[in-house]
Amino acid sequence: MDPRKLLLALCFVGLRTALRAVWSAWERDRAERSIRIPHPVPWQPIRPLERMDLLPDGARFIGLDAELEIRFLAPDVLRLTWTPGLLPMPYAVVRETLEETPIAWAPQPDGWMLESSAVRIAVSAHGRLRFQTPAGCVWREEDPPERGAEAWRHRIRLRPEERLYGLGERAAPLNRRGRVYRMWNRDPGGSYSPDADPLYLSIPLWLSLHSDGAYLVFYENPFDAIFDLGATDPDAAWVTFTGGALRYYVFYGPPARALNRYTELTGRPPLPPRWALGFHQSRWSYMSAEEVRAVVRGFREHNLPLHAIHLDIDYMDGYRVFTVDRRRFPDLPELIRELEGQGIRTVVILDPGVKIDPDHPVYREGWMQGAFCRLPDGRIYRGLVWPGWCAFPDFTDPQVRRWWGSHYRSFVEMGVAGFWHDMNEPTTFTAWGEPTFPRTVRHALEGRGGDHREAHNLYGLLMNQAAWEALRELRPDRRPFLLTRSGWAGVQRYAWNWTGDTESTWAMLRRTLSVVLGLGLSGIPYTGPDIGGFSGAPSAELFIRWFQAAAFMPFFRNHAAKETPRREPWAFGEPALSIIREFLRLRVRLLPYLYTLAWETAQTGAPLVRPLFWLDEKDPSLWEIEDAFLLGPALLVAPVVEEGARSRTVFLPAGEWYDFWSDQRFTGPGTVEASAPLERIPVFVRAGSILPMADDGLTLHVYVPSAGGGEGFLYHDEGDGFGPYRMARFRMEREGHHVRLHWVDEGELPWPWEALTLRFHGFSVLRAVVDGREIPAQGDRFTARPFQEVQIDGETSV
Ligand code: MIG
Numbered sequence: 001m002d003p004r005k006l007l008l009a010l011c012f013v014g015l016r017t018a019l020r021a022v023w024s025a026w027e028r029d030r031a032e033r034s035i036r037i038p039h040p041v042p043w044q045p046i047r048p049l050e051r052m053d054l055l056p057d058g059a060r061f062i063g064l065d066a067e068l069e070i071r072f073l074a075p076d077v078l079r080l081t082w083t084p085g086l087l088p089m090p091y092a093v094v095r096e097t098l099e100e101t102p103i104a105w106a107p108q109p110d111g112w113m114l115e116s117s118a119v120r121i122a123v124s125a126h127g128r129l130r131f132q133t134p135a136g137c138v139w140r141e142e143d144p145p146e147r148g149a150e151a152w153r154h155r156i157r158l159r160p161e162e163r164l165y166g167l168g169e170r171a172a173p174l175n176r177r178g179r180v181y182r183m184w185n186r187d188p189g190g191s192y193s194p195d196a197d198p199l200y201l202s203i204p205l206w207l208s209l210h211s212d213g214a215y216l217v218f219y220e221n222p223f224d225a226i227f228d229l230g231a232t233d234p235d236a237a238w239v240t241f242t243g244g245a246l247r248y249y250v251f252y253g254p255p256a257r258a259l260n261r262y263t264e265l266t267g268r269p270p271l272p273p274r275w276a277l278g279f280h281q282s283r284w285s286y287m288s289a290e291e292v293r294a295v296v297r298g299f300r301e302h303n304l305p306l307h308a309i310h311l312d313i314d315y316m317d318g319y320r321v322f323t324v325d326r327r328r329f330p331d332l333p334e335l336i337r338e339l340e341g342q343g344i345r346t347v348v349i350l351d352p353g354v355k356i357d358p359d360h361p362v363y364r365e366g367w368m369q370g371a372f373c374r375l376p377d378g379r380i381y382r383g384l385v386w387p388g389w390c391a392f393p394d395f396t397d398p399q400v401r402r403w404w405g406s407h408y409r410s411f412v413e414m415g416v417a418g419f420w421h422d423m424n425e426p427t428t429f430t431a432w433g434e435p436t437f438p439r440t441v442r443h444a445l446e447g448r449g450g451d452h453r454e455a456h457n458l459y460g461l462l463m464n465q466a467a468w469e470a471l472r473e474l475r476p477d478r479r480p481f482l483l484t485r486s487g488w489a490g491v492q493r494y495a496w497n498w499t500g501d502t503e504s505t506w507a508m509l510r511r512t513l514s515v516v517l518g519l520g521l522s523g524i525p526y527t528g529p530d531i532g533g534f535s536g537a538p539s540a541e542l543f544i545r546w547f548q549a550a551a552f553m554p555f556f557r558n559h560a561a562k563e564t565p566r567r568e569p570w571a572f573g574e575p576a577l578s579i580i581r582e583f584l585r586l587r588v589r590l591l592p593y594l595y596t597l598a599w600e601t602a603q604t605g606a607p608l609v610r611p612l613f614w615l616d617e618k619d620p621s622l623w624e625i626e627d628a629f630l631l632g633p634a635l636l637v638a639p640v641v642e643e644g645a646r647s648r649t650v651f652l653p654a655g656e657w658y659d660f661w662s663d664q665r666f667t668g669p670g671t672v673e674a675s676a677p678l679e680r681i682p683v684f685v686r687a688g689s690i691l692p693m694a695d696d697g698l699t700l701h702v703y704v705p706s707a708g709g710g711e712g713f714l715y716h717d718e719g720d721g722f723g724p725y726r727m728a729r730f731r732m733e734r735e736g737h738h739v740r741l742h743w744v745d746e747g748e749l750p751w752p753w754e755a756l757t758l759r760f761h762g763f764s765v766l767r768a769v770v771d772g773r774e775i776p777a778q779g780d781r782f783t784a785r786p787f788q789e790v791q792i793d794g795e796t797s798v
Contacts, residue, residue, distance in 0.1 A: 017384065017429060024384045025430035031375055031438035035453075037242070041148035046082075048125045052112050057101055059114055061123055066147065068127065074099040075118035076252045077261050080129075082145055082152060085245035088220045089396075089445050091458050091465075092489035094267045119252050131215070131250060139213040143236075145246055153240035155233070162210035163623045164229050164237070165611070166522045168203030168488075169499060171196045174514040174611060174626035176206065176229050183225040185457050185486045187427040187435055190561070191503045191535035194511040200425050200486045200500050202457065203522045204239075205262070207255055214617050216251040216258035218266070218489060222457040243453055254617045255521065256606055262523055263605025267493035269525050271602045273479045274719035275345050276418070276496065276526075277594045278307025279584055280557035282347075283567065285312035288328040289335045295568060296344060302570050302577060305584050308345040310420055310559070315348060319387035320355045322362050322407045336415040345417035347483065352424050352463055353390030356382060362407060366393060371400045373441050373452075381441045383428030392426060392437070395462035396455050397444035404463075405470025412474045418481030419467055421495065424460035425486040460486025464494035477721050483555070489523065492605075496526035496555050504533030504564075509546050510641040514626045516553055520607025528555030537565045540572040541643060541678070544579050548681045549639035551583040552631045554594070554608045579679045592692040592714055597632040599715035599727070608632060615653050621669065625651055634689035634703075634712070635660070638674065638682040647675045648682060656687035658703050663761050665706075665798050687762070690730045690741075698756040699781075702732060702741070704763035706796065709733045717749055724748035739763065741790040757783050758790070764797040 013021070046066040053060045058071035058078075069081045077098055081087070106113045111124040115134060122130040127144030145154035158164075163175045171194050172179055182198040192199065204219035204227070219225070223243040230237060249265065251258040263269070281299070286292045292309060299306040315332075317323040324332050336346045354363050354372070366372050372380045372391035382389045394400050408419065427435050436456060443455035464484050471480035482495035491497070499515050502508045512529045519527045531550045532538040538546065550556050560567045569580040597608045610630040613622035628638040628650060636657065638650040652668035659666070659674070660683035666672055674682035685691060688710025691701040700712065710732050717725035726749040731742045741758070745751075759781040768777035769791040770784045780797070784790065 013429060017388075018431070020384050020388070021429045022431040024428060025432045027382075028430060028433060028438045031381075031440050034376065035440055038149050041151055043146040043148040043153065045144055045146050046127050049111070049123070049127060050125070052105075054105060057097070057103060059105060059112070061112070063127075066127070066145075068123070070114060070121065070123070071097075072101040072103050072114075072116050072119075073097045073249070073265070074261065075101050075116040076257070077265070078119060078121065078131075078250045080248055080250065082246035084147075085150070085152060086243065086450070086454070087245050088222065088247060089448065089458075091222075091461060092220055092266050094490070094493070095265055098261070098264055131252070133213070137212050139210070139252070140208070140215055140217070140250065150243045151241060152244075152246035153238060154246065156237040156239065158230055158236055159210045159212075161620065162208060165207040165209075166203070166205045166216075166518060167227060168205070168519065168522045168524075169199045169201040169497070169515060170518050171199060171511055171515055172518075174517055175624055176518070178230050180231045181227045181229065183227065183457065185425040185460060185488075187423070187425050187485075188501065189435065191501050193503050193505065194507050201460070201488070201491070201497060201519075201524075203489050203524075205489065205522055207258065207521050209255075209613065209617055209623055211620075213252070214254045214258065216255075216262055217248055218251075218262060219246075219248045220489070221245070221247055222455070222488060223453055224456070255614060256604070259521070259523065259605045259607070263492065266490040266523060268603070268605055269492040269523075269601050271479060271598055272496070272526065273417070273481055274591070274595055275307045275343075276481050277554070277591060277598065278556070279305060279587060280308040280310060280347070280555075281306055281568065282310035282312065282557055282559035284560065284562045285314035287314050289330065289332070292335060292339075296339060296342065298568055298570055300342070302581070304569055304581055305588050306344050308347055308418065309339060310347045310349065310557070312349050313351065313386055313422075318355065319351075319385075320357065320360045320362065321350055321353070321387075322410065323360075333414040340415060340417075345481075346415065347418035347420050347481070348411060348416050349420040349422055351385060351422050352392055352395075352426055352459075353383065353385035353387060353428070354393065355387035356389045356391055357387075363391065366391060366403070369399070369403055371397070371403050373437065373443065375438070376440050376442060381437060383426075383437060384430070385423060385428055390428075393463075394443055395459060395466055396446065396450075398446060400444070401462065401466035401469065404466045405473075408467060408470045409474055412471070418483065419471075421460070421463055421467065421482060421484040421486075424463045424484060426456075426459045457488050460484055461488040461491045461494075464491055468494040479720055479722075487524070492524050492526075497524055498555055498557060498559075499527060499529045501534040501561070502529055504536030504538040504542065506542060506641060506643050508533055509542065509549065509639075510627070513549070513629060513639065513641070516609050517611050517626065517629055520609050521611070523605060525601045525605075525607040525609075526554045528553040528557060530557065530559040532558070532560060532567055534559065535561045535564070540576045543567070543572055544576050544678060545640050545681070547580055548583055549637070549641075551587050552609070552629075552635070552637040552639075552683075556587060575678065582679065589693045589695055592694050592698065592716070593632065593634070596692065596713050596715040599725075600632070600713075612636070612651070612653055615655075619653070621651075622653055634686055634691050636684040636686070638684075640676045640681050646677055647673055650674045650682050650684070652684060656705055657684040658687060658761055659683075660685050663798055665762055685761070688732070690732065695757070698753045699759050700730065700756060701759050701761060702739075702763070703761045704732070704734055704739055704796075706762075707734060716752065726751055737793055737795055739792040739794070741792070743786070743788055751786055753786070755783050755785055757781055760792075760794070762796060762798050763792075763794050765792055765794040767793040
């Protein structure tokens with residue numbers, strides 16, 4: 001271990017814990033002695049496939065030592081399973097099939113061919129697979145897989161121009177090609193920098209773009225794996241799983257389509273409570289109710305909006321999960337009520353480790369119920385975390401999930417609005433080696449049984465499932481808010497994510513953009529970094545730039561490690577405070593838009609933060625842009641990520657764009673040098689957008705294109721619960737000096753605004769007729785009652 005890291009860790013945890021960490025590492029090594037992983041793995045090619053048995057939606061190909069099953073879950077979605085090997089427990093997927101799919105098959109000179117209306121797959125007797133369009137254009141090609149003891153690996157050919165994205169949370173460039181990644185959720189140890197791998201949340205999934213199309217592949221296999229994406233073999237990706245059947249789903253189509261299908265299979269991110277899209281203030285830790293009150297007072301006195309406050313581990317009694325330290329928080333329910341009265345929600349942290357302490361009821365109960373993970377000899381496994389020695393619930397057991405979930409009740413009754421799940425990789429402190437359970441730890445896996453090799457990557461996912469299911473029962477009229485550090489495919493059904501313990505550097509701010517983009521392309525739309533980075537002391541400038549970028553990310557939270565200088569918005573004095581206030585206000589103004597995007601992702605799985613290639617995945621000039629992102633269909637955000645920069649270049653994709661701050665109009669594709677004084681980062685709006693914003697009531701910002709049409713949506717409901725909604729769709733058409741705006745809507749919720757302002761950008765209004773009646777209108781805006789159609793005459797103004 002790097003001595004600097006060791007020292008850092010020591011400062012964090014103290015001498016006693018450090019000594020125990022040595023002990024715990026030793027215990028882990030001893031527990032793992034019984035499993036020996038062959039090294040090097042004796043790879044064997046599979047023997048040829050000899051026979052095909054047709055199935056209603058696919059076929060089974062049978063060889064002497066291996067079998068391949070292919071099923072069409074939809075015309076554009078295939079599931080492939082190579083066995084032998086354990087089949088995955090269906091934790092990630094929520095559907096067995098998606099659409100009835102007629103298929104055809106035909107023998108081929110060297111094997112077979114199966115085909116739906118969208119995809120043809122050729123299977124050679126040797127096990128080579130070619131994924132094609134029905135016209136025969138190949139878009140993915142696999143060499144025959146190989147088996148080595150319990151492991152599977154296969155090689156996927158890559159085109160020279162092919163780019164790969166995704167893999168869950170990765171501190172890597174947006175295009176993941178050219179590196180090796182491990183699928184094994186891990187706490188990088190209190191601070192991570194660009195290129196650290198693995199991190200807390202891996203998902204064995206990639207999105208591929210190349211000149212013959214796009215597809216997404218998801219490997220439904222939770223075992224430890226290595227994805228070598230062209231690092232060793234530049235022309236190929238090598239995927240190696242240390243156990244389990246080689247099962248994967250292939251989704252054919254452009255990113256939006258493929259992610260839509262992927263989240264149809266693994267579950268869509270549900271609509272969050274509206275406040276969650278606001279601003280969250282946190283710190284490790286607010287040590288007392290008084291400190292929380294002081295922070296909240298600071299927000300009020302400085303005129304800063306605040307939606308949620310987070311309590312980190314020190315609110316607990318000796319870090320015992322589900323307890324409250326009554327000296328520091330003598331009346332937590334009262335504090336929560338007080339905050340709620342000011343529109344501020346309370347979120348509390350929970351770690352999965354339960355302190356081994358016979359006086360701790362949760363430990364006693366868990367012990368009596370047999371809820372804790374055990375070693376093969378039947379002893380409860382113990383690992384070291386903040387409380388000291390801990391036992392860990394086995395979330396792969398449905399009864400344990402229920403038992404764990406029942407403990408959320410007291411917090412729900414206290415009014416806690418959200419739960420923040422940390423350390424669920426799962427993480428334990430060890431002086432060396434893997435900071436997690438020994439791989440021999442047993443897990444129920446729904447009764448089928450297995451060990452930590454299989455359950456490790458699922459642990460965080462299932463902790464969130466336990467909490468989600470409990471909260472749906474405990475508070476059926478509220479939408480749960482969970483924030484998790486770890487997870488796996490499907491975790492988007494339950495929780496938001498933050499990107500963990502980032503270091504406080506410019507390099508990490510730069511890299512954060514591709515971490516967030518990559519998570520979105522992995523099906524996890526709700527994520528964001530600790531503003532300013534977690535572990536250090538950002539300069540005022542770095543903090544401002546980080547804040548500005550995060551204001552456009554789904555999860556918007558200020559958080560910092562223990563012992564770091566204060567980070568509340570006023571901690572940096574002026575001009576930081578005023579700049580931060582402006583961005584907080586901007587966030588509030590953007591809430592109608594963000595909430596509409598939340599509704600969209602709940603329907604389609606489209607991330608809120610999208611790479612520029614979302615606009616046109618066929619345009620290679622967009623494939624590598626990672627210093628800017630789209631927020632929904634309307635906004636292009638180009639954060640400043642260089643110290644001292646007061647302008648930056650921005651690549652604008654094809655089409656017309658408005659500068660959000662000045663309304664200046666640009667035509668892409670092309671690069672512009674955008675000014676970026678400390679108080680601003682470049683933001684552009686796509687012409688044709690209709691951007692709903694909360695400026696003094698509701699304003700529709702209409703970014704008029706020089707010709708043609710555009711649209712915008714506004715989703716609205718009560719902000720929580722499962723009641724009625726209202727969805728307004730606006731469409732505009734421009735012809736010369738004339739703009740027509742249409743409004744159609746659906747939903748039962750009474751329209752909540754008496755009037756709304758239409759604010760035109762790039763267009764100056766001379767005359768407006770609302771549903772046949774002329775109303776006084778001049779300049780760039782007018783106010784109208786809800787309408788069906790507005791006719792406007794005017795002229796281009798910039
Ligand atoms: O071992 O709860 O990533 O956000 O403040 C560190 C204390 C434990 C790690 C989380 C961080 C949190 C901290 N936790």
